[in-house]
Amino acid sequence: MILTESGSHISDVLDLFRTHGELSRTEVIDISGLSRSTVNQRLSSLLAGGLITAVKGGESTGGRPSSRFALNTERAIFLTADIGASGFTVAVCDLSGAALRHTKHVVNVWEGPERVLSDVYAAFEDLRGDEDIWGIGVGVPGPVEFAAGRVVNPPIMTGWDRFDIAGWFTSRYDVAVIVENDANARAVVESRQHHSDNLISLKLGTGIGSGLVFNGQIIRGNEGAAGDIGHTRAAIATDVSALQCRCGNIGCVEAYAGGWALVRDLEAEGLAVSSVADVVDLVQRGDIRAVRLVRQAGRVLGEAVAELVSILNPGTIVVSGLLAECDEVLLAGVRERVYQRALPLATRNLTITRSVLGELAGVAGLALITADQIFHAATIDRLLTPAVVSV
Ligand SMILES: [Zn+2]
Known part of the structure; x- marks a missing residue:
């Protein structure tokens, strides 16, 4: 492990580039508070490992070109797959998390892990070039046991319970694989996009998912089930009989407001949907x-x-997913009830908005989480040239 000064690590210096973009040596010293010699040593290691690169055309001072550096986004790629209930998006992302190429595919998640993951694998193979692959991020529409890389008791993912998704991919690609709930992945990218450390991301597609990022961290809860508002009880009139939900329960929010429920209701009205x-x-x-x-x-x-707003007091709520394309027709109802029902203090500075990332929100979030994982202090050393790493 790289020698540390006041408990900091080489990954902290890399994080500065991931957060701020281009920085000069002096800026790294100023922002990090580390000594010049430590910064020099860290920059040398990161340059030698190809994780950062000198930026051409930096400003000149006193006739000498000043050195500016940036994350070497092209050094390697992440493969990401955002699996929804009725299809998935795969992307090749650079080290900053930006999607370079992507394709969309149709498959029903309840056809089971072997079928769906085989399709994802085929899509990865079609999309990847000869770039180095440093990690794989897979998003699924169900609760995830993050450390184990598998889903647990998913309400809609028949046949996936405890399936070892991470292991399925590591047997094909010898790289780190992260498995994350799809709504959590969206929450991470939206949180960084909106510079909001306290954010709720709602994914409205066939079902309803929500991801919570508070104090800059994903709130997963004990079993990975935190934030699943789709299967909380809907606030409906007591004299109306509760509708059946696809999770097996009755009266869930999804049974009234989920995409599948809207299809059901419009079909019942005789429309061809x-x-x-x-x-x-x-x-x-x-x-x-x-x-x-x-x-x-x-x-x-x-x-x-x-309810979530009153309990958690987020600064931002971002809505994404196919149903979000209904835009204000949907958002007006959300805003109306949130401002009516939540505590005034909790809504004073609250923004409720639609995602600008569209269909790439999921894959971009997965790339960021994969990057967080492989650039973490505990794992970054193996990406650096062994010769320059002090053990
Ligand atoms: Zn339900």
Whole structure:
């Protein structure tokens, strides 16, 4: 392990580049508070390992070109797969987390892990070039036991319970594999995008997922089940009989506001809809029945989110997923109930907004979490040239 000064580590210096972008040697000294000699040593190690690179065309001072450095984003890639209920997106991401290339695929998650992961693997192989692969990030629409890299008791992922997803990929690629709940992955990228350390990310697709980042960290809870508001009880009138949810329970938020529930209700009204995309299409074309239903779904969702807001006091709520394309028709209902129901102090500086990352939010978040993992103090040394690493 690299020698440390006041408990800091070489990964902390790399983190500065990941957070701030381009920095000069002097800026690294100023921001880190480390001595010049320590900074010189760390920069040399990072340069030798190819993790940072000297930036061409830095400003000149006194005739000498000043050295500026940046994360060497092209040094290697991450492969990421954002698996949803009815399809997945795979991407090749650079070391900053940016998606360089991506493709979308259709498969039902309940066809089981062997089928779905084989499709993901084929998509990875089609998309990857000859770049070095440093890590793989897989997002799934269910609770994840993060340390073990598998899902636990997923409500909608039939056949996946305790399946070793990380092991499935490490037997094919000899790299670090992280497995994360899809909504958590979105929460991480949105939190950094919005510079908000206290953020709730709602993923509204076929189902409802939510990811919580507080104090800059994902809140997973004891079993990875934290934040699953889709299967909390919907605030509906007591004289209405509770609807059946696909998790087996009755009266869940998802049974009223989930994409699959909206498809069910519009079909019942005689409309030709078979997917969430059809629902979005109807709303965008101004179909009065679809607009009314989605607005109502926004209110049901808003009631559930209001509870979370009162308890956790986030600064930002970001909505993504296919259903988010209904935009204000949905968001107006969420805002209405959150501001009506949550504590005034908790909503004073609250922003509720739609994600600007669109369909790439999931893969970008997975790349960031994979990067956090492999650039962590405990693991970064193996990426550096052994000759320059002091043991
Ligand atoms: Zn449910």
